[in-house]
Amino acid sequence: MTTASLTACSSSRYAHSPQFRDGGFRNPVAPKQPGWREMPRMLWRFAFGKPDDATPDTPLPVQPLTRAQLLASPDGSLFRLGHSTVLLKLDGGFWLTDPVFSERASPVQWAGPKRFHAAPISLDALPPIQGVILSHDHFDHLDRDAVLALAEKTRYFVAPLGVGDLLIEWGVDPVKVHQLDWWQETHLGGLRLVATPAQHFSGRRLFADNPTLWASWVIEGDGLRVFFSGDSGYFDGFKEIGERYGPFDLTLVECGAYDAMWSGVHMLPEQTVQAHLDLRGRWLLPVHNGTFDLALHGWQEPFTRVSEHAKERGVQLTTPGFGEPVAIATPPASTPWWLPRP
Template sequence: MQTRTLRATAPKPDYAHSPQHQAGRFRNKVPTPPTGLGKSLRLMWTFLFNKPRNTVPDVPLEVRPLTRADLLAAPDRSLFRLGHSTVLLKLKGSFWITDPVFAERASPVQWFGPKRFHAPPIALEDLPPLKGVLLSHNHYDHLDRATVRALAATTEHFIAPLGVGDTLVDWGVPAHKVQQLDWWQSAQVDGVRFTAAPSQHFSGRGLRDANATLWASWAIVDDDLRVFFSGDSGYFDGFKEIGERLGPFDLTLMETGAYDPQWPHVHMQPEQSLQAHLDVRGRWMLPIHNGTFDLALHPWFEPFERISALAAERGVPLATPVIGERLDLGQPHPGDAWWREAAVAG
């Protein structure tokens, strides 16, 4: 494993040195089949005109409001889920946030596209200054331009996969704050180590930039505490290698949502999410990538129900905090089945 200390570096427009880069594009370890124009058009038609009714809650979801004072007073090694894959971590007295999206819609425009089920538990401008932002890839539900631009002045570090950092710099983040990593490379900030690890996914924000930037999962290590952040991924044997090289993990933030049999190579079914958790040698599992945006064809509450049943069957400790609820990273708690009341009411 390669370890680097963060430092001011110029953006790297050429990533031919990366084993993941070929013919000008990044790729998965095992190539995934293309979707094809016909299938893409059929999926678009289904999303626009034939979606099941219960992919969106009919009633407001429970959210526990947070204030800056709440966060500053929280003990070290606290976690707050803010929605979708946005998680706030307090490590060594400083705040880190994963894939921050505070926009109303996960979309290139704010008048159309998947709309939030709930507001974030704290407004973007009320966040305390952040030590850093950790990014998994550049899709709109994980990388929000307005959020990044708002955080650029008050955040000390931005850690991202190869190419994603170039986008940040283009948006106005000072280059000396940005570190871009390939799989298995690490960055260390104030005693916390971040290691980029493989995932099986893809990237792109427009019609011409498919796979022009890398995607990654992350291992976060704070002394004896290890947290795994999956980003987005289909199930693949890379999870076992991650467990062997970087595990075990006290907690996994594991993608569990926006799945469908029609796109098995880029998002996991709940059974696969649980297996990925076991593969990386996780102890507690916190399912993310759910409960905020309408990005699939399954009922909005289904990921919680399926993963809860599977975890109980396999004896895996599962944490399902309410959006905004504090989770102790040292001693997680299961949380309540908060989604059921809204699901029944709808």
């Protein structure tokens, strides 16, 4: 089934979902994002309004990882590999969020946003993966080449409605694929996984009308509770998730690729901090930054602004470098690794 045919048959395939109506998945409240009238202005800004520091002018620090290091790491460990790609070790198994390892977050590898840094470990060097947790189908979160490379060494793929069908179309064994609607949960490999709401959109081609669902995730295992936001604008759903499933030991919340023009689908840094508070999180680890140039702000800005707002609100913030080991229960306090070195 192609993406087009997936869309064509989706009316019957997903009609049971409260999120599906009028031929596509919908947010309960239409979010603020550019419409057709704003599109020319936005494209002009992307073409001619980029700041000088949109990309780093020196190589970013990356701590290389080996398979042996990962296998020897204790349960309850976390490693940030890039953008929204995080490796968690829970209950003796490894879990990957939104694995993107390609050079570009793009449908083609000769154009599009290019990585600022290499991943701390290659796909081939990764140990067997218990599960891959996917938030939605955008290219900076769903990397087809990475999925196919991981298919043989991964036991489970957990995804929102429709994204799982896409994986099966690409050749992933259907037995491995588990796709959930909002508020549905599954127990796999010793973990409890709950698909929770987010405020975003989907599609891997122009003019796609939200053919697949987007979600955030509650991840529970080893006596720890982690929240992964995927992509989302700020909305009252965070408070409901916090009331139902909080408190969280650690929240992985997006903070990057934002702009006031599309704040309904990507949070501003102060909203990232508020979402963490709504979720009743203990430590905040901001993701969706430091790997690709996807917006109109400097590459360091998300780290700086979220640090300022976290300090103002009394939020415990951790900002590990890429490849740095983190104990989920006791993360290290933030160090400004993104600032220029003397």
